[in-house]
Amino acid sequence: MSTSGPNPPGTPQVKALNCPGCGAAITLRSFSQAVTVVCDHCHSILDAQDPQLTILQKFKAAVGEDAPLIPLGTRGTIRGTPYEAVGFQRRTIHVDGMPYSWREYVLFNPFKGFRYLTEYNGHWNDTSILRSLPTVNDNMSPATVTYLGETYRLFQSTKAGTSFVLGEFPWQVRVGEASDVSDYIHPPRVISSERNGNEITWSMGEYMAGRDVWKAFRLPGNPPDAIGVYENQPSPLSADTTALWLAFVGFLVALVVMFIAFESFARNERVFQGFYSFNTNVRGEASFVTEAFALKGRTSDLELTTTSDVNNNWIYLNYALINQDTGQAYDFGREVSYYRGYDSDGSWTEGGHTDRVAIPSVPPGNYYLRVEPESDFGHGTIAYAISAKRDVPQASYFGIALLALLVPAGLITWRSLSFEHLRWAESDYAPAGSGDEDSDNAGRPTGLGIFGKGSDS
Amino acid sequence: MIRNLYVVYGMIVLGTLAMAEYRGWSLNSVNEVKNVPRSVRDNPGSYRSVYSGYHHYTGGK
Numbered sequence: 001m002s003t004s005g006p007n008p009p010g011t012p013q014v015k016a017l018n019c020p021g022c023g024a025a026i027t028l029r030s031f032s033q034a035v036t037v038v039c040d041h042c043h044s045i046l047d048a049q050d051p052q053l054t055i056l057q058k059f060k061a062a063v064g065e066d067a068p069l070i071p072l073g074t075r076g077t078i079r080g081t082p083y084e085a086v087g088f089q090r091r092t093i094h095v096d097g098m099p100y101s102w103r104e105y106v107l108f109n110p111f112k113g114f115r116y117l118t119e120y121n122g123h124w125n126d127t128s129i130l131r132s133l134p135t136v137n138d139n140m141s142p143a144t145v146t147y148l149g150e151t152y153r154l155f156q157s158t159k160a161g162t163s164f165v166l167g168e169f170p171w172q173v174r175v176g177e178a179s180d181v182s183d184y185i186h187p188p189r190v191i192s193s194e195r196n197g198n199e200i201t202w203s204m205g206e207y208m209a210g211r212d213v214w215k216a217f218r219l220p221g222n223p224p225d226a227i228g229v230y231e232n233q234p235s236p237l238s239a240d241t242t243a244l245w246l247a248f249v250g251f252l253v254a255l256v257v258m259f260i261a262f263e264s265f266a267r268n269e270r271v272f273q274g275f276y277s278f279n280t281n282v283r284g285e286a287s288f289v290t291e292a293f294a295l296k297g298r299t300s301d302l303e304l305t306t307t308s309d310v311n312n313n314w315i316y317l318n319y320a321l322i323n324q325d326t327g328q329a330y331d332f333g334r335e336v337s338y339y340r341g342y343d344s345d346g347s348w349t350e351g352g353h354t355d356r357v358a359i360p361s362v363p364p365g366n367y368y369l370r371v372e373p374e375s376d377f378g379h380g381t382i383a384y385a386i387s388a389k390r391d392v393p394q395a396s397y398f399g400i401a402l403l404a405l406l407v408p409a410g411l412i413t414w415r416s417l418s419f420e421h422l423r424w425a426e427s428d429y430a431p432a433g434s435g436d437e438d439s440d441n442a443g444r445p446t447g448l449g450i451f452g453k454g455s456d457s
Numbered sequence: 458m459i460r461n462l463y464v465v466y467g468m469i470v471l472g473t474l475a476m477a478e479y480r481g482w483s484l485n486s487v488n489e490v491k492n493v494p495r496s497v498r499d500n501p502g503s504y505r506s507v508y509s510g511y512h513h514y515t516g517g518k
Contacts, residue, residue, distance in 0.1 A: 032479055121511035240459040247460060251467045258471065262478045287501040301481030322493050329490040360483035370501050393478055401474040405467055412459060 005396040019044055022052050029086045030108040034168035038087075045165065045173060059175035061164055069164050069224070070105050070121065072167045076217030078126060083115055087167035087218070089158045098165075117213065118205065123233060123259055124204035124213050125190065134184075134191055134202060142429040145184045147190055147204070150193045152184035154350055155231045156428040183231060187228050187423075190232035191229065192362035207232050238414040248409045251404070259398050265392035267297055277383045278315060278373040287372035295364050295390050302359045303392040307354065308336040308384035315382045318372040323365045330359050332336035336384065358394055 017026040017037075024041035028034060035049040036056060041266035045057040056342040070076075075084045087106030092099050102120035109115070116127040142260040143152035161178040178194040188207035193200050207230070210223025226233075274291040278286060295302065308315050315338030375382060412439040424430050476482070497504045 029466055054508075055511045100469065242462075243460040244463050245504050247464050247467060251471065254471055255474075258475060266478075285502040287504070299480060301483055320490070320493070320497075320504060321505060322497065325496070327492045327494065329493040331488040331490050332486070333506065357487075358481070358483035359487055362484065368498065370497060370504055370506075372506060373500070391481065394483065396462060396484070397474055397477050397482075401470050404470045408463060412495045414462075453497065 017053060019046065021046075021058065022054055025236070027073070028168065029084055030114075030168050030170070031110075033108065033110075033113070033170055036169050036173050037168045038165045038173075040166055043163075044410060045175070047172075059165075059276045066103070066164045066166075068103070068105065068166065069115070069230055070213070070217055070314065071221065075220070078107065078115060078117075078216055081109055081112050083109045083112075085167075087169045087173075088165070089169070089173065090164035092163040093158050098338060101163060105133065105197070106167065108168070116203070116205075119209070119210075119213075120209055120230070121228060122221075122224040123230035124208040124210055125232070126208050127192075127203050127205035130191070130201050130202040138168075142427075143184075145193075147191055150186050150189070150191070152186040154429065155183045155184040155190075156426075172280070185232045187232045188411055199320045204369065205232065207234055220281050224429050228306065229419060229426075230428065231423065233423070234273070234374040235416055235419040235423075237412055241416045244409050244412055248405055250433050251405050255398060259393075259395075262393040264265065266393045267300070268393070269296075269390045270387060271302075271390045272369070272388040273385070274387075275383070275385045276371070276373075277381050278375065279381045280375045280377055281381075282380045286374070287318075287370060289322075290369040290386070292366050292368045294366050295387070296361060297391060299361050299362060299363045300391040301394070303389045304359060305389070306335070306336055306355045306384060306385045307353055307381060307387075310336055310338045310382055312339050312341075313337070313379050314351075314375060314383065315384060316374040317384070317386075318374070320369055321359060321362070321417050322371040322452050323363075323367055325365055325383055328363075329370075330362065332357065332359070 012389050017028055018024065019026050019039035019042060021039060021044040024039055026037060026039055026046070028037055028048060032049070037048040038044070039046060039051070043061050045059070046053040047056050047427060048374045052361050066088075067084070069087075070085045072085050072088060075082055077083070084107065085105050088106045089104050089106075090101050092101040093098075102118060105117040105119075115128075118125045119126060129155050130147070132154070134145040137144045137146065138433040144154065147151045151441035158181055159178050160181045161452060162173060162175050165175055176197075182193045184191045184193075190205045190207075192203050192205065194203070210226060213219070214221075214223045258433045272290065274290055276288075304319065304321075304323065306317060314335060316333060316335045318333050319331070323329070334357055336353060336355050338349070338353055339351055340347070340349040342348070369386065369388075373382075373384070405454065493504065
């Protein structure tokens with residue numbers, strides 16, 4: 001047994017030992033804090049508290065069977081504190097005979113002690129042992145726990161076994177040992193309980209993105225892509241949904257105020273009205289011009305209303321609104337048609353007697369209308385009236401604005417709900433119809449049932 | 458983040474709405490013609506509407 005050379009205070013030191021099973025060198029990074037250490041050559045689990053390194057267990061594993069993504073001995077900084085990866089274990093559950101595994105990394109800092117990182121399908125959690133017990137409320141379904149004023153809902157419970165170990169552990173780790181694990185979630189946090197006999201260890205994890213882990217440990221390359229939605233993965237949208245709808249309500253109030261304001265302050269002034277008739281029995285030029293009328297105020301719309309008593313008939317009016325001073329014209333055509341009848345389905349009607357059109361952004365000035373009526377020949381005389389109103393608020397715009405505000409809020413809410421649906425589809429408490437049994441990730445392992453033997457029982 | 462984007466978007470929507478109402482924008486299509494001769498006032502038939510010759514619906518059910 002030997003120790004490395006002198007180090008300045010506070011610098012983690014490494015102790016070199018030899019495996020009693022195969023003689024390979026064993027590095028002990030956490031000193032007396034380690035309870036067990038694993039020889040990565042012969043896969044002997046050794047008693048790190050015993051100077052003789054008694055072999056506690058030997059397990060079979062292929063060389064490099066499950067290489068840690070964070071190599072043991074790598075140092076990184078988590079929440080401003082330097083840690084070194086000292087241990088690694090793979091834990092497995094079986095669902096319908098299918099094994100599902102996740103990986104756990106033991107991190108050590110000589111002053112802060114142990115901390116843990118877990119990884120499943122590219123989803124990471126930064127985990128530590130709870131220093132006080134949460135309050136369990138198992139009268140509800142699903143059960144909840146309360147910790148520091150936050151309520152965590154039971155996501156799933158399962159039996160998890162240790163299937164591979166490497167490095168050092170602050171408990172007596174054994175391959176094949178199983179414990180009952182329950183996860184309670186309050187994204188982005190999760191509280192896990194791990195029952196081993198009469199001992200229960202509580203831990204809390206907080207979701208971490210793979211890229212943050214890579215950055216913390218300065219690992220080369222890119223982290224594995226995160227697959228699916230993880231149990232405590234924070235929704236990218238749910239936190240904003242409430243605020244979004246509050247903003248929507250604010251906009252709705254503003255919309256109502258604007259509607260009232262425009263309805264109240266718009267000129268809405270009738271500037272022209274004329275009554276005419278069109279004799280369809282007479283061929284020849286039918287166009288005429290109206291008397292001039294003044295459009296006052298700022299540039300705004302002009303709403304032209306055409307009404308006619310057509311019955312099973314139509315009248316089409318070629319309009320030109322002409323500024324008599326500038327020669328600027330707005331040319332458009334409008335039709336009024338009304339049909340009615342009776343068939344095997346009963347009576348029916350089609351069309352109407354009134355047509356409205358808003359001519360956009362008409363500058364002030366003196367205008368007249370050039371009107372050219374058309375209809376089928378020989379249908380007698382069609383009476384019609386034309387009226388024009390200046391500066392009429394367009395209610396349809398308020399409808400469009402309401403829709404424009406509603407659609408993104410609705411879409412974001414829908415996406416947020418879809419995210420939560422995917423999350424809970426993997427739970428023991430999946431809502432009815434969520435298709436848990438058919439999901440590709442059904443039976444996904446709990447992420448944080450970490451600790452074989454804890455101290456906070 | 459999303460909320461802030463939505464607030465900015467909503468303000469743009471309301472601003473556009475206010476501008477549309479104030480300036481009298483319309484969804485209706487009209488054809489603007491410049492320099493219509495003054496003679497149209499006395500001779501309406503001399504103006505040819507771009508909409509004349511429209512094929513009208515004459516059906517019913």
